[in-house]
Amino acid sequence: MLKRMNLLQQRKKRDDMALYTILAVLLGTGALIGLTTVSGLSLADREAKETARPANMVVTTIASPSCTDCFPLDSVLASLASQPVNLEEHRTVSFPSDEATGLISTYNIQRLPAIILTGETDKENVRSFLSSIADVRNGAMVWTPPQPVYMDAATGEEIGRVSITVIRDASCSECTDPSNTIAQLERMGVRQESLTMLDWKTSEAQQLIGTYALTAVPALILSSEAGLYPPVVQAWTGFGTTTEDGTFVASMRIPPYTELPGGRIRGNVHLTAITDAACSSCYDVGAHRKILEQNFGVRIADETTADINSASGKQLASQYGITAVPMILLTGDTKAYPNLVTAWKQIGSIEEDGTLVFRDVGVMGTYYDLRKGTVINPSSDSAPAGS
Template sequence: MNEVNQNNTKINFWFLVAVSGFMVLGGIVSIIFFVRTNMLANKKIAESAEANRPANLDLITITDSSCTDCFNINAVLDYIKKENVKVNSEKTLDKNSDEGKALIAQYSLKKLPAFVLKGEFDKVLNLAEFFSKTGDITEDTFIFRQVGAPYTDTDTGAVKGRIKLSLLTDISCTECYDVTQHELILKESFGIDTTANVVDTKSSAGQALIRTYKIKLVPTIVLSGETDEYPGLKSVWSQVGVVASDGAYVFTTGVPLMGTYKDLTTNKVVTPAPPAQTSAQE
C-alpha cells in the first residue's frame, strides 16, 4: 500500500513538474510573441513616421535685384512649399554678389531669377513630375531653369520679355464686353503680367492704333515688345489675331468670341449669336 502511495506521489510530482514546465514555456512563448509583436508595431510606427516626415530642403535663390518686374519666382517657391517639405535654410543672392556669380557659373544659369534646392527629393514624390519638367535634378540637387519672361539674360545682363499691352475700347459702348478680361487671360494662360493701358477709340492714341493696325472691331488689344519670349502665346495667336508688320500682336478674329462688340466700319454694336449646343444624342 505504501508502495502504491509512493508511486502516486511520484506521478503527481512529475505531473506538476510537467505542468509547471508547460506554464513556464507558455509564458516564455507569450513574452517572445509580445516582444516580437511590439517590435513589429514599433517598426511600422517608425516607418510611418518616416514616410510622413517632411522632406528636409535647403534653398538658394539667385535674382537680379534691379529687375522689379521680372518673373515671379516666389509663386513657384510657394507651390513647392505647399507640399510636405521643410525648408531648413533659405538664402537670396543677387547676381552681382560673389556667391551669386559663383552659382551662376557652377550651374550654367542663363536666366534669372532662378533657384537651387538641395535635400531629400526621394521624399517628395508629388513633385517628381514638376522637377523633371522645370529643371535639372541629380541625387540631391535641383536647378530650376523654366524661368518665364521677363527675365535677366545672364550672358548680356539685359532684361528680356517686356511687353506693352494696349486695351482699345469704345468707352461709350456700355454693352460691349469688358476689355480688361484680356489681362486675366494673358496672365493665367501665358504668364504675361504687365501694366495695361486702357485707350478710348475717340482719343488721339486710340485713333493712332486704329490707323496703324487697321482695326475694325473693338474692344481689342495690341501687344507690342518682345512677344517671341512667350512661345505659348505665339503658338495660338494665328487662331485669334494677326501679327503686324512691326511685330505687334493685334487681336482681330477673336473679338466676336469675347462677347458684344462694336464694328467701327458700320458704327454698329453687334451681339454674336450663342454657339450652337450639341445634343447628347449626336
C-alpha cells in the first residue's frame, strides 16, 4: 500500500513538472510576441517620423549683382521654402569673387545666378522636388537659370536679350497690331535688347523683306537669342520660321494685313443685314457680327441694313434667292478667312460672285418665312405673320 502511494506521488510530481514547463513555454512565447509587436510599432513610428522630418540643408547662392534683369532667384527660393526643408544656413557669395569662382569650378556651373544645395538632398520627402529643378553635381544639387537672362560664368557676359524688329504698314490703321505679340513675348519672359519699328516701304525694310522672303506685314523678326527661350521655340512652330542663322521670322497673316509685294490690304469684310421691321419677335441680327468677330476674327469694315420690304431688300432677295429673314450677306475679302469659308458651307452658300449668303436662320432663333408668310419659332409652332 505504501509503495503504491509513493508511485502515485511520483507520477503527480512528473505531471506537475510537465504542466509548469508547458506554462513557461506559453508565457515565454506570449511575451516574445508582445515584445515583437511593441518593437514593430516603435520601428514603424520611427520610420514615419523620419520620413516626415524636414531635410536639413545648406543653401549657397552665387549672385550676379551687375546683371539687373537676370533670371530672378526669389521665386526659386520661395518654392524651396514651401518644401519640408530646414535651412541650417543660407549663404550668398557674389560673382566674380574668389569664393564664387571656386564654387563655379567645383560644381561645373555655366550660368549665373546659381543655387547650390548640400545636406540631405536625397531625402525622400524632397527628392522629387529637387530633381525637378536642379541637377546633381559633385554631391550637391545645383540650380541654374532655365532661360535668359543669365550671365555666362566663364566670360561674365550677359546672355539672352533679344533684338526685335517690326515691319509694318504705317498707312494701314486697321491692320493687326504687332504690339500684342510683343506683349506675349514679354509674358514668356523675353527681355529686349532693342525694339526697331520700320515702315515696309523704307529701304531698310525692303532689304529685310528680300532677305527673309516676307509675304505680308506686319512682320516680326527676332534675333537668334530668342532660341534660348523654350516657350518661344515651342510657340513659334505654328507661327513662323527659323532661318539657318537662328533668326526667328514671321509674316503675321492675321487679317487685316498688307500683302506683299503689291501692298494690298487683306481681310476687310462688308456685312449686309436684311431684316423685317414688322417681325418684333425675330432674332437679333446683330448676333451675327459678334460671332464673326469673336469666333473667326473677321474685321467688319462696314455694315448696312436693308428691310425686306424696301427696294434694296427686295432686289437682294431676288438676286440671292432669300427665303427667310433676318439674315446676312458677306462681301469683300472673305477669302482671307479660310476657317470662316470652310464653316460657311454648313450654314449657307457661297455664290458665284463670292458673296457669302447665310441661310440656316433657324439656328439663330425666331425668323420670318417669306414663302409661308409666317413667323417661325424653331422651338415651338409657327405663328401668324406680324406677331
